[in-house]
Amino acid sequence: MSTDSVAAQPLVRSGELLRLATAGSVDDGKSTLIGRLLYDSKSIFTDQLESIEATSAARGDTQADLALLTDGLRAEREQGITIDVAYRYFATPRRKFIIADTPGHVQYTRNMVTGASTADLAIILIDARKGVLEQTRRHAFLSSLLGIPHLTICVNKMDLVDWSRERFDEICSEFVDFAAKLNVGDLTFIPLSALRGDNVVDKSAAMPWYEGRPLLSHLENVHIASDRNLIDARLPVQYVIRPQTADGADHRAYGGTVAGGVFARGDEIVVLPSGFTTTITDIWGPGGTRVDEAFASMAVSVELADEIDIVRGDMLARPNNRPYVARDIDAMVCWFADDAPLTEHSRYVLLTGTRATKAEVTGVNYRLDVNTLHRDTESKKLALNEIGRLTLRTQQPVMFDSYRRNRETGSFILIDEATNATVAAGMITAPVSHDSHIVWQTTKVSREHRPHHGATIWLTGLSGSGKSSLAIELERRFVAEGRPAYLMDGDNLRHGLNSDLGFGDDDRRENIRRTSEVAALFADSGAVAIVSLISPFAGERVRAREIHAERGLPFYEIFIDTPLDECERRDPKGLYARARRGEISQFTGIDSPYERPENADVVVTPTDGTPAEAADTVLRNLGL
Numbered sequence: 001m002s003t004d005s006v007a008a009q010p011l012v013r014s015g016e017l018l019r020l021a022t023a024g025s026v027d028d029g030k031s032t033l034i035g036r037l038l039y040d041s042k043s044i045f046t047d048q049l050e051s052i053e054a055t056s057a058a059r060g061d062t063q064a065d066l067a068l069l070t071d072g073l074r075a076e077r078e079q080g081i082t083i084d085v086a087y088r089y090f091a092t093p094r095r096k097f098i099i100a101d102t103p104g105h106v107q108y109t110r111n112m113v114t115g116a117s118t119a120d121l122a123i124i125l126i127d128a129r130k131g132v133l134e135q136t137r138r139h140a141f142l143s144s145l146l147g148i149p150h151l152t153i154c155v156n157k158m159d160l161v162d163w164s165r166e167r168f169d170e171i172c173s174e175f176v177d178f179a180a181k182l183n184v185g186d187l188t189f190i191p192l193s194a195l196r197g198d199n200v201v202d203k204s205a206a207m208p209w210y211e212g213r214p215l216l217s218h219l220e221n222v223h224i225a226s227d228r229n230l231i232d233a234r235l236p237v238q239y240v241i242r243p244q245t246a247d248g249a250d251h252r253a254y255g256g257t258v259a260g261g262v263f264a265r266g267d268e269i270v271v272l273p274s275g276f277t278t279t280i281t282d283i284w285g286p287g288g289t290r291v292d293e294a295f296a297s298m299a300v301s302v303e304l305a306d307e308i309d310i311v312r313g314d315m316l317a318r319p320n321n322r323p324y325v326a327r328d329i330d331a332m333v334c335w336f337a338d339d340a341p342l343t344e345h346s347r348y349v350l351l352t353g354t355r356a357t358k359a360e361v362t363g364v365n366y367r368l369d370v371n372t373l374h375r376d377t378e379s380k381k382l383a384l385n386e387i388g389r390l391t392l393r394t395q396q397p398v399m400f401d402s403y404r405r406n407r408e409t410g411s412f413i414l415i416d417e418a419t420n421a422t423v424a425a426g427m428i429t430a431p432v433s434h435d436s437h438i439v440w441q442t443t444k445v446s447r448e449h450r451p452h453h454g455a456t457i458w459l460t461g462l463s464g465s466g467k468s469s470l471a472i473e474l475e476r477r478f479v480a481e482g483r484p485a486y487l488m489d490g491d492n493l494r495h496g497l498n499s500d501l502g503f504g505d506d507d508r509r510e511n512i513r514r515t516s517e518v519a520a521l522f523a524d525s526g527a528v529a530i531v532s533l534i535s536p537f538a539g540e541r542v543r544a545r546e547i548h549a550e551r552g553l554p555f556y557e558i559f560i561d562t563p564l565d566e567c568e569r570r571d572p573k574g575l576y577a578r579a580r581r582g583e584i585s586q587f588t589g590i591d592s593p594y595e596r597p598e599n600a601d602v603v604v605t606p607t608d609g610t611p612a613e614a615a616d617t618v619l620r621n622l623g624l
């Protein structure tokens with residue numbers, strides 16, 4: 001069965017580039033197939049050919065073993081060299097090709113995700129004797145997950161099953177039944193023998209029943225232009241150009257690579273996430289030539305009619321066709337790191353397009369078995385090469401589309417801040433919960449218009465350490481000086497804003513997150529937010545600081561370093577005594593951890609005296 005009928009000659013621009021991903025093991029004849037393509041398209045150097053002919057002859061082979069052309073992956077692997085992807089290049093008069101060749105074994109899933117993520121077409125190899133195997137299904141699933149628009153199933157070694165049409169049809173039917181579960185676009189089956197060249201470049205005389213094209217002709221003619229997203233105009237801003245012009249005018253331009261759709265001079269556009277709108281006055285293409293329109297994958301710079309504060313990581317789009325703008329993301333993620341698994345609440349830098357922001361894994365919904373497609377909802381971790389469905393919360397809003405809609409604006413990577421290593425690749429399925437078209441509402445009142453500049457003073461320490469007493473004194477001082485200030489005490493917040501939260505780790509994290517956001521609003525309004533929370537987790541305190549830093553708001557961490565035994569001695573609410581009797585669980589310092597601050601802005605100890613004296617110390621150190 002072939003689904004590759006010789007239809008009307010589709011439009012293929014001569015020299016157009018086709019990116020291929022090849023999956024399958026060397027046992028399926030992948031190396032021979034790639035070698036055959038390189039050889040028959042005359043894309044190998046004479047010395048390479050002479051070398052493989054000599055090696056083949058030395059082994060007693062009667063003809064050159066073309067697999068030797070591409071066995072670099074295997075040789076490197078045998079030497080224990082870490083291989084990401086082997087790229088092979090070849091061309092015919094009709095088209096240029098890049099082959100991303102990755103090992104087929106499950107332990108190289110991350111390699112396939114890396115190499116195939118930009119592919120237009122995936123070649124999946126099946127040994128005609130063995131039929132559809134677990135690895136075939138894995139390769140098909142990964143190709144579908146990566147949104148590769150065209151799958152070409154090459155049923156190889158047909159010479160070893162006597163060119164049987166029945167065997168070919170049987171394999172095709174089995175694959176189609178499996179592919180029905182996947183989101184596969186264009187599916188083509190080609191029976192071939194890579195070793196003998198049948199249906200690789202030339203039609204096979206041994207299989208007259210096959211009516212489709214040989215592989216190379218199929219690759220030269222597969223239509224990919226319509227795969228490009230020409231609907232959703234997206235330009236992630238890569239850099240801002242401020243040319244020094246003779247007239248001193250500020251002809252600022254914004255450069256980047258169009259990630260989707262079409263931009264034209266005169267188009268109204270919206271800048272995200274700010275939400276400001278303006279009009280494109282000029283577009284400059286490669287080489288500085290003025291162009292009327294810019295299409296997906298074009299590197300351009302655009303000039304705008306209005307002076308708007310635009311920075312790298314912003315995105316230009318059309319006002320009536322915006323990407324999602326959200327902080328909560330639902331995504332499929334492949335874990336690349338081999339030194340530690342991905343876990344819930346772990347934090348990374350998320351890079352999507354040109355925008356980078358901190359992000360936290362807020363949930364591992366399930367781990368997917370790439371062989372069986374079984375969803376394991378118990379496991380809340382992803383180990384090397386594993387794929388799972390996660391939710392993440394970013395610190396700054398990100399602009400994105402679903403990966404299905406646009407592979408450029410629907411994908412991201414996670415970077416380990418400590419090592420700068422890429423630890424995961426993600427494909428966004430959708431925003432989580434919010435209406436994704438929430439765009440930050442700009443206001444007419446800037447901080448400069450407000451009578452006071454706000455800040456957050458964050459007091460952390462054990463229960464009974466003296467946070468509240470100091471916070472109360474600080475608030476009194478500020479208000480007495482005429483500065484708006486407001487006490488945000490953990491106990492008080494737990495009567496209202498955080499009344500739904502307990503003292504488990506996750507609830508404390510949410511307690512601190514919410515309090516951080518509200519304190520930032522107070523500070524943004526010009527008040528001094530004085531937070532008095534145990535806030536036992538260092539990571540949460542760092543995030544509180546980052547939330548303020550991202551908005552240019554001062555944040556001061558004050559550690560009330562009163563030893564546990566002194567807190568227990570004081571025990572003003574009798575809570576320590578009850579915790580010791582086992583009447584209260586998860587009590588900080590007893591059976592719930594407190595992570596001491598490493599670099600608080602000010603540390604207060606009992607030797608600093610009374611709350612009033614401690615307040616003097618704090619205000620003097622902060623210069624407030």
Ligand SMILES: Nc1ncnc2c1ncn2[C@@H]1O[C@H](COP(=O)(O)OS(=O)(=O)O)[C@@H](OP(=O)(O)O)[C@H]1O
Pocket residue numbers: 462463464467468489490491494503507508511512532533534535536573575584585586587588592
């Ligand atoms: N299990 C347990 N662990 C810690 N604290 C407990 C607990 N149960 C009740 N309380 C009372 O709640 C106050 C701590 O609330 P916080 O919001 O400051 O804690 S946290 O930041 O969420 O860890 C804390 O107030 P302070 O003593 O003023 O710190 C306690 O009085």
Ligand SMILES: Nc1ncnc2c1ncn2[C@@H]1O[C@H](COP(=O)(O)OP(=O)(O)O)[C@@H](O)[C@H]1O
Pocket residue numbers: 461462463464465466467468469470532570571572606609610611614
């Ligand atoms: N600087 C201080 N020196 C001595 N005792 C203090 C000091 N600050 C507070 N206390 C006492 O310690 C107990 C706990 O104080 P509080 O401010 O409620 O702590 P927290 O808010 O951290 O639980 C109270 O009895 C309070 O009077």
